[in-house]
Amino acid sequence: MEDMKEYIDRYEGIQPAHFAFYGQAIRFNLESAIASVQFLVQCLEARNAEEDPHSLTDPILDSIQSILIHTASLSKYFWPINKGINKVHKKRAQSLRKAFKIKSNSSIRNKDLRNHLEHLDENLDSYLWSKPIVGNVYPAYVGPEMRRDEVPYHFFRAFFTDSGIFESLGLRLDIQPIIDELYEIYRGESDGENT
Known part of the structure; x- marks a missing residue:
């Protein structure tokens, strides 16, 4: 790859004929995330009509985790971990962000x-061994966010239906902006803008 610097620079990390490979890889994560969003919406709607809304806790949390896992995988194409030899990964990512119209x-x-x-797995080890786990412990929770008082709260996976916040081991994410961005990319992909 070191002798390919001139071509990597010329084609900005992606040869035109190879763009389809990246498109297929991105499509998989994007469509999988969108399918999980659609399943999440179905579960949340069913939960409102369900006599026992807790029966849908795991499917709701599983779909959110699937959305986030596919989003994390998708982001690697647009923001690589390292630059690569001759900055091939960095240049490829810049080209893909430009092609998919993704802002920094x-x-x-x-x-x-x-x-x-x-x-x-490592974060779970660190969280569980970093301090005594006392107070309110929720391996899985879906519902409104509760008032946090002096007693600690610990969530492995939680989705707060009133705020749209997903929480896991202290990390809190508003998932609506992530979903909005996924659909923005998906609409561009479906319209043929990125091919």
Whole structure:
């Protein structure tokens, strides 16, 4: 790859014939995230009509986690971890952001989200061993956000229906901007803008 510097620079990290490969990779994560959003909406609507709304807690949290995992994977195409030899990864990412019209302040860029999900096993170890786990412990919660008083609250996965906030091990994310961005990219992809 070192002898390809001239071509990497000329084609800004992606040869024209290779763009379809990136498009397919992005499409997978994007469509998977969108399918999870649609399932989430169905679950939330069903939860409102359900006699036992707790029966949908895991499907709701699973769909949110799926949205976020696919978003984190998607963000790697647009913001790589390292620059690569001859800055190929950096140039490819810049080309893709330009082609998909993604702004540098995009909500899918969230490094905290990426790091949290990619290292969830390690984050869980650190969280559970960093201090005594006392107070209110919720492995899975869906409902309105409760008033936090002096007693600590611990959530492995929680979705607060009144605020749209997802919380996991202290990390809090407003998922609506992420969903909005996913649909913005999806609409552009569906319109054929990015091919």
